[in-house]
Amino acid sequence: MNSSVIVFPGSNCDRDVATALTKLQFKNKMVWHKDNVLPKSDLIVIPGGFSYGDYLRSGAIAAKSNILKEVVKAANSGCLVLGICNGFQILIETGLLQGALLRNKNLKFISKDVHLKIINNNNNFCKKYKKNNIINLNIAHNEGNYFTKKDHLKELEDKDLIAFKYCNKDGLVNESTNPNGSISNIAGILNNKKNILGMMPHPERMVDNLISNSDGVELFTSILN
Amino acid sequence: MKFAVIITLKKDVLDPQGKVIEQTLQSMGVNSLKNLRQGKYIELELNETDEKKAHNSIEDMCKKLLVNLIIEEYKIKKI
């Protein structure tokens, strides 16, 4: 499988994702934001970090880059696109995903391991997880407080487009297990065609038991087959 | 020519930052405070003598970059 990781000025999880992809047997290429062509890819990853310093609105400036036009085209023709953390913010700014990522409820950067419940495993990113599985991934963000209007939230629920929700180790989903104030504890969402996933937690940080755990591995291996 | 763009969150969009500031002020004893919202203020200086043209070009910048029209609204003012 061919993957491409898009690199913006200020991206800082680009190497981490590339390491995880290579470890899990993707043939990966790094793509600079000024490039006009995208290498042939089955998966495009927009990594975490602080593209353009998170200035103005996180993801806003990166969303205007050359390469994003190509990403949008590829996404529209069905290529898998994964946006992690800042990548999720960028996908929202391009309009590929809907809603907004606001400042965390406590107005602080939050970096910790959180539990997530798999809400939809019927998609190319999560099929190796079981529905309602609980996994443990790391989050690290300032603006991960997902917000969307009522009708869109209903649409997300009705069409089963919520991939993950924050919960505790027993799977409880409520305000006490919500780290950043996200509406309905949402941690990741899919587009209608389910070929685009945006998520705040970092699966690439959880692919090695020595370092953390391997709960992120299935996300990448789901994509592989 | 100098302009200011004021960008605020639309009414139905949650403003976590404004809310925390409001609560903090209230807990500091400001009783009269009914509501607080936080937005952005952008000051621009243009090399342009025609006000109308300048205004249009700022409109354009707002739509293309400065404002996320899905959640935000804006006003342009000459200063």
Place this chain on the structure above:
Amino acid sequence: MKFAVIITLKKDVLDPQGKVIEQTLQSMGVNSLKNLRQGKYIELELNETDEKKAHNSIEDMCKKLLVNLIIEEYKIKKI
């Protein structure tokens, strides 16, 4: 009564955010842009009928919380 507080960085203070936005607009083809600075805009609604009193109380909030007087300055406006 509604007020706005406009908070901007003092003149010689670096505005990394403004600088990046300015460069982005320029690289998007906005040639007339000479300078851009970003600030904050806070809208407050007070339960207070006396304008003078309201103004004073906002001054107080600015000094105590809203503004970092070491690098920022502010203006209060009735809206």
Place this chain on the structure above:
Amino acid sequence: MKITNDIIESHGLKLEEYSKIKLLLSREPNFLELGIFSAMWNEHCSYKSSKVHLKKLPIKNKNVIQGPGENAGVIDIGDDDAIVFKIESHNHPSFIEPYQGAATGVGGILRDVFTMGARPIALLNSIHFGDPKNKKTKNLLNGVVSGIGGYGNCIGIPTVAGETKFNSTYNENILVNAMAVGLANKKKIFYSKAKGINKPVVYVGSKTGRDGIHGASMASAEFDENTEEKKPTVQVGDPFTEKLLMEACLELMKKDSIISIQDMGAAGLTSSSVEMAHKGNLGIELDLDKVPCREENMSPYEMMLSESQERMLIILEDGKENEAKKIFNKWDLDFVVIGKTTDTKNLSLKYKNKTVATIPIEALSSKAPLYDRKWTKKKLDKKKINLKDLKKIKFDDAFFKIISSPNHSNKKWVTEQFDQMVMGDTIERSGTNAAVVKIHGKEKAIAVTVDSSANYCKSHPLSGGKQIVCESWRNLVAVGAKPIAITNCLNFGNPENPEIMGQFAENILGIKEACEFLDYPVVSGNVSFYNGTNKNNIFPTPVIGGVGLIQNINRIQNHRFKKIDSQIILIGKTFGHLNQSVFINELYNLYDGMPPEVNLLNEKNNGDIILKLINAGNIRSVHDVSAGGIILALAEMSLSSNIGIKINKPKKLYNLFNYFFGEDQSRYLIEVDKNNYPKIEKILKDNNIYFDNIGVTQEEYFELDKVLKINVKELYELNNRWYNNFNGLNS
């Protein structure tokens, strides 16, 4: 402009120093030259009060590639890998503007590390605040913590360890020390020494603004009517630009274009250009019209003294300008040739086609003043704490009070604001003995830690100096690392006061003694004097940053209990030393008497045996015993694992407070498999190690036989409560 005594003083120069300037120049300096002298001759750049003492520190062992004197120290960790690291203070700026002060502190130390060709892989910090009850503390604390996070998170380097302490001695002068650790190829280390004549001197990075121009405020008032606008401003950090600068520099370093490179830190363009020329025994000529400026009409004085962040000076090989420029343009950064190296041995500045300053480099560097300041020896404080004379307190109350105190409560509220995982190599994060970071793509790792013990150092600077080096060493040993070298940040009061100078001198002797004995040399560091207000100097606070190597990542240890019904062994002898202990400080607010004694021989033996046991796979978990004594160490092991303990009452006739809260040095707690106990007992005995078998791990309860019993979950609540209450989250 006429240079008056007032102007001289406002530049922080003494009148004698001004006479020396005139002598070195054989004339009066002009105003710009005076500014340059003041920047180079101040304590921060010249080390004029500390140099004679710093010289005593051991700076070499077989692993040291570069000791003090460069932007950072460099050690060899095998293969072609080198670790580059340094710690630096940003105390005063952080007190004025906590967020930006702390952020730019992180930015500055990162530049010191990547300037040498290393990719930074870890950040650490040591932050000291005043009494939490002090009005200013909350704001300072929140600002500093978010500033450190704001910079490190954005640039994408994990902040993996640190310490946060409170003591009223820092009420008017907080400490913010930041340490950066980088990884380089040992054949590709870059230095600041200029070489060759007529080589292009290149300015890269951000534009120069009027940030942090010291002493200029009063002086500039006289030659400008817009004084208000010329106020010296606070430096604002731009981590995004620093990230670009770092990537661009590292990219350029892959080529063979750089002769020497130096970041612009304190005293910006002045100190970087002087330092490069001085080390190369050359001159340097700068054309100030070419300096990229952020504001209009900046004067040469402002350009030379500006402390704008995220800037570097590079001396390139001939003909490499285009290649280098391309790289910087790719990263959207300024790249301008602003001068050249010369053989004049002068710093020569041109502006608007005129020479505006000519100063011999020597006058600014090797001929800068050096002081062997008067110092007095610290008298031994013979006061002995006698528990009988103190107010009675119940054992469990004392323990609960400490575990929920600002200094000893869980620091999650700090560390959760730092990205600790970015770069994907953090094996042990904050909160254990030392953080562990894997060498990317290899099977080895480094361990890093920062430590300080201000009250030990205050009561006896010599023992304090020794102790803090040992504690650092112990922390590394406890994760299974072989300690290699340290960096140090020496935060002291006013050196013109002989008592303070005495603290400094003796503290260095203590550090020296321990470093020599443990073969744990100093490879870089920083001195920060004048911490405190006029008469109120801070406790002397040396901060030690240690780095060690773990050869085999499968042998890393931590302090989390692993299993129920393991044996717990205490290594090292317990005497019950309570003077200067957490127990006495926190419960009685007393700071008299001597700190615990440090026996270097025991320290070394005990540490060596711990490493041996870890490497043989004989240990389930291990924790060093430090501030707070055995009970705090046990609590940390329980809290981090949610496993309880049952500790026997000590056999000898110890007072319980002395036994559990005493801070005798060189001790470790280890958890071992009961079945392994005989084997381990034999190893310890064969090596003449003193040890006690003190109890076992158990489910649910933290229990000291007949003294204390509490559910670990409850203990966790106690340990986590302070910050939320302090910050009003629960109100």
